[in-house]
Amino acid sequence: MATDAEKRIIELEQQIAILQDTSRQSNLVRKRYQDALAVLKEKDLALKKSNQRIEKDFDTLKRMQQELVEKEKMAALGLLVAGVAHEVNTPIGVAITSISTCNEAIRHLKKLYRAEDLSENDLEMFLETADESVRLVRESLDQAVRLIRSFKQISVDQNIDDIRQFDVCEYLSDIIRTFRSQLKKTKIQIDIECRQGMMVKTYPGSLAQILNNLLANVINYAYSPGQQGKVLIRVDLENDQLHLLFADEGKGMEEGIKERAFQPFVTTGRDKGGSGLGLNIVYNLVTQRFGGQIKLESQKGAGSRFFITLVVMVPG
Numbered sequence: 001m002a003t004d005a006e007k008r009i010i011e012l013e014q015q016i017a018i019l020q021d022t023s024r025q026s027n028l029v030r031k032r033y034q035d036a037l038a039v040l041k042e043k044d045l046a047l048k049k050s051n052q053r054i055e056k057d058f059d060t061l062k063r064m065q066q067e068l069v070e071k072e073k074m075a076a077l078g079l080l081v082a083g084v085a086h087e088v089n090t091p092i093g094v095a096i097t098s099i100s101t102c103n104e105a106i107r108h109l110k111k112l113y114r115a116e117d118l119s120e121n122d123l124e125m126f127l128e129t130a131d132e133s134v135r136l137v138r139e140s141l142d143q144a145v146r147l148i149r150s151f152k153q154i155s156v157d158q159n160i161d162d163i164r165q166f167d168v169c170e171y172l173s174d175i176i177r178t179f180r181s182q183l184k185k186t187k188i189q190i191d192i193e194c195r196q197g198m199m200v201k202t203y204p205g206s207l208a209q210i211l212n213n214l215l216a217n218v219i220n221y222a223y224s225p226g227q228q229g230k231v232l233i234r235v236d237l238e239n240d241q242l243h244l245l246f247a248d249e250g251k252g253m254e255e256g257i258k259e260r261a262f263q264p265f266v267t268t269g270r271d272k273g274g275s276g277l278g279l280n281i282v283y284n285l286v287t288q289r290f291g292g293q294i295k296l297e298s299q300k301g302a303g304s305r306f307f308i309t310l311v312v313m314v315p316g
């Protein structure tokens with residue numbers, strides 16, 4: 001018969017066994033928990049690493065993209081510089097040839113004069129040559145100056161134009177008015193469709209430049225001299241977007257010109273002094289100065305339409 005004390009010992013031993021078992025189990029749970037934690041930590045580390053890698057890749061991509069944009073800009077600039085050099089080369093070349101001719105004529109005149117062999121006919125011939133040479137030099141230099149002035153306008157940043165608040169319709173009418181003397185020589189009629197009192201706050205000089213270049217093209221290219229013609233300028237303001245339609249009903253453009261019309265140096269009027277910069281300047285102003293868009297529809301014999309959207313501020 002077990003004594004009470006022995007019973008108590010057995011009981012205690014059983015309790016100890018249970019406790020030991022529980023402790024083993026909790027050790028097991030702790031171990032599992034620690035293992036899981038370790039796995040999680042590893043995963044977390046791996047995630048952090050892959051995050052860092054993605055961030056680095058993204059930075060590299062961003063840098064590469066910036067470099068590409070810069071490279072494209074440089075390539076475009078390179079083409080432009082080559083174009084400028086090519087265009088200016090012609091008038092400067094003509095000027096140099098004319099000066100050389102004049103120089104030669106002076107040398108010949110001097111020789112005859114010193115030999116006391118100068119006839120009236122010689123002198124007249126000299127004066128004619130000198131006159132013609134000087135005229136050519138002046139015209140060529142004028143052309144070079146015109147070209148350089150246009151090149152300067154290509155770069156939007158170089159045109160300082162202060163933002164001002166104005167009534168679009170009134171302002172457009174003012175611009176058209178400055179063309180009155182040129183339009184008088186033609187039979188071109190201009191209609192403006194515009195709601196009165198449309199106030200905007202934007203770049204007036206650049207807007208005028210856009211209209212000027214488009215109007216100059218209508219006068220130079222859309223209609224033959226003396227031909228009746230029409231231009232429609234329709235203006236609409238929708239929130240901060242100023243929509244301009246500029247349409248003529250004239251000759252339109254050949255497909256090959258239309259496709260490249262906004263590129264610099266594309267012109268069909270080189271003989272009339274065109275340098276092919278007008279629409280390039282319009283494009284740069286619309287997209288860079290106004291953050292807008294321009295679309296051209298034109299067909300030979302069916303007129304030309306420019307759809308322009310400018311981002312402006314609307315006061316009040």
Ligand SMILES: Nc1ncnc2c1ncn2[C@@H]1O[C@H](COP(=O)(O)OP(=O)(O)OP(=O)(O)O)[C@@H](O)[C@H]1O
Pocket residue numbers: 150213217218220221222248250251252253257261266267268269270273274275276277278279280304
């Ligand atoms: N309204 C139009 N109708 C018909 N052809 C046009 C019209 N506007 C432009 N063009 C064509 O697009 C070409 C390019 O025009 P752009 O204004 O860029 O150059 P340009 O007028 O020839 O020279 P610049 O403007 O430098 O004096 C013109 O030479 C002409 O062939």
Ligand SMILES: [Mg+2]
Pocket residue numbers: 213216217277278279
């Ligand atoms: Mg032009």
